[in-house]
Amino acid sequence: MATVNDVVIKIATVNGTGSASANGLLRKSIFRMGVPVVGKNYFPSNIQGLPTWYEIRVTGDGYHARSNRVDVMIAMNAQTYARDMAEVVPGGWLVYDSTWPRKSLLNREDITIIGIPFSRMCNQHFDSVRARILMKNIAYVGAIAALLDIDLGIITTLLEETFAEKKKLIASNMEAIQLGYDYAMEHFACPLPMRVEKMNATAGQIIIDGNTAAGLGCVYAGATVGAWYPITPSTSLMDAFRDFCSHYRVDPETGKRTYCIIQAEDELAAIGMVLGASWMGARSFTPTSGPGISLMSEFIGFAYYAEIPSVIFDVQRVGPSTGMPTRTQQCDIISCAYASHGDTKHVLLFPADPAECFYMSVTAFDLAERLQTPVMVLSDLDIGMNDWMVPELEWDEDYVPDRGKVLGAEELEQMERFHRYLDVDGDGIPYRTLPGVHPKGAYFTRGSGHTRLGAYTEDSAEYQDVLDRLLHKWETARSLVPEAEIRFSKLNKAAILTLGSGDSACKEALDRLETENIGLNYCRVKAFPFTDAVRDFIEKHDVVYIVEQNRDAQLRTLLINDIEADQNKLVPLLHYNGMPINAGFVVDRVLEEIAKGRAA
Amino acid sequence: MSYIAKPKISHPGLPRNALGLTSRDYEGSVSTLCAGCGHDSVTAAIIQAVFELDIEPHMLAKMSGIGCSSKTPAYFVHQAHGFNSVHGRMPSVTTGANAANRDLMYIGVSGDGDSLSIGVGQFVHAIRRNLNMCYIIENNGVYGLTKGQFSASADIGSMPKKGMPNQQEPIDPVSTALSLGATYIARSFSGDKEQLVPLLKGALLHSGFSLVDIISPCVTFNDHEGSTKSYAHTRQHYHHVVNVDYIHPSKEIKASYEEGEAMPIHLHGGDTILLRKVDDSYDPTSRASAFKYLRERFNAGEITTGLLYANESRAEMHELMGNVETPLSKLPLDELNPGKDELAKLQAGYR
Numbered sequence: 028m029a030t031v032n033d034v035v036i037k038i039a040t041v042n043g044t045g046s047a048s049a050n051g052l053l054r055k056s057i058f059r060m061g062v063p064v065v066g067k068n069y070f071p072s073n074i075q076g077l078p079t080w081y082e083i084r085v086t087g088d089g090y091h092a093r094s095n096r097v098d099v100m101i102a103m104n105a106q107t108y109a110r111d112m113a114e115v116v117p118g119g120w121l122v123y124d125s126t127w128p129r130k131s132l133l134n135r136e137d138i139t140i141i142g143i144p145f146s147r148m149c150n151q152h153f154d155s156v157r158a159r160i161l162m163k164n165i166a167y168v169g170a171i172a173a174l175l176d177i178d179l180g181i182i183t184t185l186l187e188e189t190f191a192e193k194k195k196l197i198a199s200n201m202e203a204i205q206l207g208y209d210y211a212m213e214h215f216a217c218p219l220p221m222r223v224e225k226m227n228a229t230a231g232q233i234i235i236d237g238n239t240a241a242g243l244g245c246v247y248a249g250a251t252v253g254a255w256y257p258i259t260p261s262t263s264l265m266d267a268f269r270d271f272c273s274h275y276r277v278d279p280e281t282g283k284r285t286y287c288i289i290q291a292e293d294e295l296a297a298i299g300m301v302l303g304a305s306w307m308g309a310r311s312f313t314p315t316s317g318p319g320i321s322l323m324s325e326f327i328g329f330a331y332y333a334e335i336p337s338v339i340f341d342v343q344r345v346g347p348s349t350g351m352p353t354r355t356q357q358c359d360i361i362s363c364a365y366a367s368h369g370d371t372k373h374v375l376l377f378p379a380d381p382a383e384c385f386y387m388s389v390t391a392f393d394l395a396e397r398l399q400t401p402v403m404v405l406s407d408l409d410i411g412m413n414d415w416m417v418p419e420l421e422w423d424e425d426y427v428p429d430r431g432k433v434l435g436a437e438e439l440e441q442m443e444r445f446h447r448y449l450d451v452d453g454d455g456i457p458y459r460t461l462p463g464v465h466p467k468g469a470y471f472t473r474g475s476g477h478t479r480l481g482a483y484t485e486d487s488a489e490y491q492d493v494l495d496r497l498l499h500k501w502e503t504a505r506s507l508v509p510e511a512e513i514r515f516s517k518l519n520k521a522a523i524l525t526l527g528s529g530d531s532a533c534k535e536a537l538d539r540l541e542t543e544n545i546g547l548n549y550c551r552v553k554a555f556p557f558t559d560a561v562r563d564f565i566e567k568h569d570v571v572y573i574v575e576q577n578r579d580a581q582l583r584t585l586l587i588n589d590i591e592a593d594q595n596k597l598v599p600l601l602h603y604n605g606m607p608i609n610a611g612f613v614v615d616r617v618l619e620e621i622a623k624g625r626a627a
Numbered sequence: 628m629s630y631i632a633k634p635k636i637s638h639p640g641l642p643r644n645a646l647g648l649t650s651r652d653y654e655g656s657v658s659t660l661c662a663g664c665g666h667d668s669v670t671a672a673i674i675q676a677v678f679e680l681d682i683e684p685h686m687l688a689k690m691s692g693i694g695c696s697s698k699t700p701a702y703f704v705h706q707a708h709g710f711n712s713v714h715g716r717m718p719s720v721t722t723g724a725n726a727a728n729r730d731l732m733y734i735g736v737s738g739d740g741d742s743l744s745i746g747v748g749q750f751v752h753a754i755r756r757n758l759n760m761c762y763i764i765e766n767n768g769v770y771g772l773t774k775g776q777f778s779a780s781a782d783i784g785s786m787p788k789k790g791m792p793n794q795q796e797p798i799d800p801v802s803t804a805l806s807l808g809a810t811y812i813a814r815s816f817s818g819d820k821e822q823l824v825p826l827l828k829g830a831l832l833h834s835g836f837s838l839v840d841i842i843s844p845c846v847t848f849n850d851h852e853g854s855t856k857s858y859a860h861t862r863q864h865y866h867h868v869v870n871v872d873y874i875h876p877s878k879e880i881k882a883s884y885e886e887g888e889a890m891p892i893h894l895h896g897g898d899t900i901l902l903r904k905v906d907d908s909y910d911p912t913s914r915a916s917a918f919k920y921l922r923e924r925f926n927a928g929e930i931t932t933g934l935l936y937a938n939e940s941r942a943e944m945h946e947l948m949g950n951v952e953t954p955l956s957k958l959p960l961d962e963l964n965p966g967k968d969e970l971a972k973l974q975a976g977y978r
Binding site for chain 2: 058229246247249282283285286289292293295297302306460463465469470
């Protein structure tokens with residue numbers, strides 16, 4: 028197992044012990060060496076004392092998905108030692124804290140076990156109990172640096188950047204790193220055959236999580252009102268928006284803010300606030316997760332029927348019910364697509380990585396205001412809370428927000444009468460007015476039956492007229508949503524179709540299948556409703572493997588429902604255990620299907 | 628919601644306000660509520676109040692939830708935008724609307740079911756934020772549209788039309804608002820326009836959350852003998868404790884109000900209201916004594932009305948947050964977007 032820049036390190040610790048900063052330091056150091064890196068955090072729904080893992084995939088090939096193997100396990104948590112050891116691939120390495128003797132039962136002949144007395148060394152070098160715990164974690168960074176040949180100079184620079192304000196911490200952190208580093212160098216043959224080497228594959232790239240990118244996107248889109256109720260894993264989206272706003276949206280002279288963040292009493296109120304603000308003409312949004320979508324559904328239906336723009340971020344987590352709040356899934360596709368009672372359907376966007384979270388935030392506001400309807404951005408915990416390497420975000424200075432069909436005071440003045448729900452342009456999108464602009468623009472926004480003129484109705488024909496026009500608007504939406512990413516490698520009869528965070532694993536799987544002379548075509552949908560290109564893509568193939576992260580093949584159902592795709596062609600490949608999907612899963616499942624006689 | 632438009636004929640001699648508008652200009656469509664419904668009297672009082680305050684119709688936003696009360700915004704000020712939201716959720720929509728545009732005047736009309744049962748969470752949280760709005764509860768103790776079930780404001784012992792008397796403690800919106808720190812709290816009766824109109828004016832002009840709880844009898848389901856929210860019961864048991872006069876800015880405060888007898892309250896916008904105490908022992912600036920007084924009179928079977936608490940010193944939501952004066956909805960993108968260079972600068976830290 029001698030490789031360069033192709034290694035997976037998994038670090039097992041106890042949450043609340045400062046391991047997050049140690050892991051971040053390690054991940055950043057490798058990235059600074061010019062080597063692409065993936066960081067995935069597997070954490071408990073808990074504050075302190077439970078097992079937590081961080082997985083660093085060093086990938087010279089630049090893949091973004093998690094890998095399903097562990098080459099080097101840093102087993103710092105006695106609670107999970109047995110299972111951590113079991114996870115290491117044959118021929119791999121396990122680093123453990125040798126301060127205490129390891130039970131003879133816990134042994135494996137097919138891996139190399141490296142004992143480093145982290146606790147003893149830290150107890151000797153640091154006085155306070157807190158420092159001893161924290162520094163133990165920093166010390167393993169040093170050991171890994173020695174074992175994998177990570178540049179100590181880069182680690183030092185990073186520490187200097189991180190603790191520019193607290194210089195004392197640089198020295199103590201470096202001391203701990205040196206302890207681990209020196210011990211490993213002295214006692215073991217460093218570096219291991221699996222090691223890291225400088226390359227130049229991270230130029231123009233950044234490391235960012237999806238929630239930060241989405242919060243930044245909301246700032247750049249000009250959102251002013253954010254309403255929310257805290258829920259994992261979406262909370263850091265509003266935290267990011269708040270941080271950016273406190274930096275960019277406070278008048279340096281007056282100290283006055285050009286943003287308003289309201290922590291609501293629940294998700295029912297959060298979405299109500301978004302509707303109120305959007306109705307008033309502000310760009311407004313709410314971040315949430317599955318349980319929040321359930322609570323918001325009544326208002327989402329209202330926004331659909333009364334035609335109020337609104338932007339909702341659903342950072343999906345494992346359901347049903349409370350599910351596993353700190354694990355990832357794509358399980359809200361159907362509940363978002365058809366949220367609320369009655370005939371409703373909603374525009375969904377499916378970002379595949381943090382960069383798309385940024386760009387699609389802006390798209391979501393444009394589409395919501397253009398279409399006067401809720402637009403939901405369906406991210407997930409894997410994208411939202413994990414560290415991804417993506418190309419540096421760019422901003423087009425010529426961007427003009429699409430505020431949709433909003434009549435101003437002058438236009439209203441010249442009109443004889445304004446009617447809210449008339450399809451003037453034939454695209455199913457009526458004109459709207461904002462309160463406080465002109466008396467002629469006044470109308471009564473209601474969720475009850477209404478006519479095309481905006482009046483209350485219980486008349487069958489008048490009611491149906493509006494409902495049918497909404498369907499026409501849906502077809503307009505189909506022409507406006509982002510186009511799918513489609514790759515035709517060969518004139519094949521088989522293809523993979525996925526969405527969101529399935530993208531990285533599927534692309535890696537395509538490469539691997541290619542080496543086995545199985546060339547599949549590829550489609551990644553970026554939005555619901557599905558575009559004509561998606562319909563054509565499915566029609567061109569005999570078999571389309573639908574890769575998604577839920578039990579019930581929700582994307583597949585939606586394809587059948589929305590574009591009447593032939594269900595016999597759509598083969599579900601479902602990954603729903605709560606861990607991010609990996610390429611190995613996709614490859615194995617495709618090979619299984621081929622072995623069963625499906626077209627390749 | 629009414630779909631019957633009112634004929635647009637008005638008497639040429641009708642008085643006009645400072646904007647040159649008549650009270651007819653502040654009307655809405657024809658009410659579809661039951662004949663004699665207290666809510667229609669409240670609608671008439673709202674029309675008179677906004678007309679006399681010279682409010683530009685389109686600068687008013689009419690908010691409501693679901694129920695008989697929530698239909699009424701269709702019946703006044705047709706040139707104002709209205710938002711008839713979902714059941715019990717008017718406060719959140721109003722919060723968002725106000726967050727986006729603080730220049731408008733917000734009037735929310737709700738009922739006892741909408742505010743005290745399904746919407747009690749949003750009601751109390753709007754108060755906590757000191758949302759700048761006038762919140763009206765048309766309180767009749769029953770659900771009208773679903774035909775007469777008790778609401779959470781029904782008094783113990785109150786009789787329904789059919790069945791057993793209510794045994795559960797009522798939620799009193801006034802003492803609830805008092806305990807939560809609402810900054811303008813009034814109670815009145817739909818049948819007492821003389822008291823109600825100035826109370827509404829003060830509530831509309833108040834900066835912060837103003838609650839006007841109005842006993843507004845339901846003629847169809849809760850106006851019988853044994854009901855504690857009937858016209859007869861209310862007339863018999865209610866008493867004024869503090870009345871309000873609205874002083875138009877053009878008028879000086881009358882000299883006839885002696886110290887101790889009348890108390891001027893200067894509102895944020897420069898307006899003044901004058902409190903006239905009917906009961907000398909009542910102190911409408913003390914939460915504690917107001918609470919005690921209300922509880923004692925309630926136990927004695929009385930319905931205390933008037934401006935029961937006022938506090939002009941507490942900052943409303945935008946002031947508490949430190950937001951710009953310009954409505955957020957009117958800020959152009961270039962004032963909100965940090966630009967290309969800032970994005971590049973920021974990302975230097977992401978490497």
